[in-house]
Amino acid sequence: MRKNKTHRYIISWGTAFAEQKEMQKLGRLAQQGWQLESFSFLGYRLRKAEPQDLIYEIDYHTIQPSDMDDYVETFVAAGWNHVCSAGARIHVFSAPTGTAPIYSDRNTSYEKYSRTAKSVGIIALIFAIIALIGFGLTAYAGNKDSYAQSVYFLLGVVGSAIALPALMTYTAFMIRRRAMKKA
Known part of the structure; x- marks a missing residue:
């Protein structure tokens, strides 16, 4: 955990894998005076603030920039404040402890x-x-063209490097989805 006087960086285990634990951790840190400011590379950026008893929730919803104000207003009306977003897809909200959850039922x-x-x-x-x-293509190129073989191999490595974490994330969400269906 890296910190200075006004900001702090904490590592995330990934919301796909530990969503509730991550949000609870952010709530505990808010009680200590460190509030979520933004997502950061593999973690969160926090800012020093007055200690507050907050709960955090995350919403996965693709929102067009033109619709963002209406989207946030829906949550504000329910007592939630928009904290930050990661692109147009992942949005974090905070509210005082005791506020009704964003997702209150299985459906x-x-x-x-x-x-x-x-x-x-x-x-x-x-x-x-x-x-x-x-x-x-790497296997097909064989020893015919080492440059092409290197490019194809790099394509395979990059594809794998993105596909594997995406597959793990997909699996985590499918497990959660199945748990919601059975509950």
């Missing part, structure tokens, strides 16, 4: 994870195909 939680699993699954599939093509 809405199921929809939340279904939406996200579908988009992450598509990404995993696309990059898995890219990896297979890259490695397949």
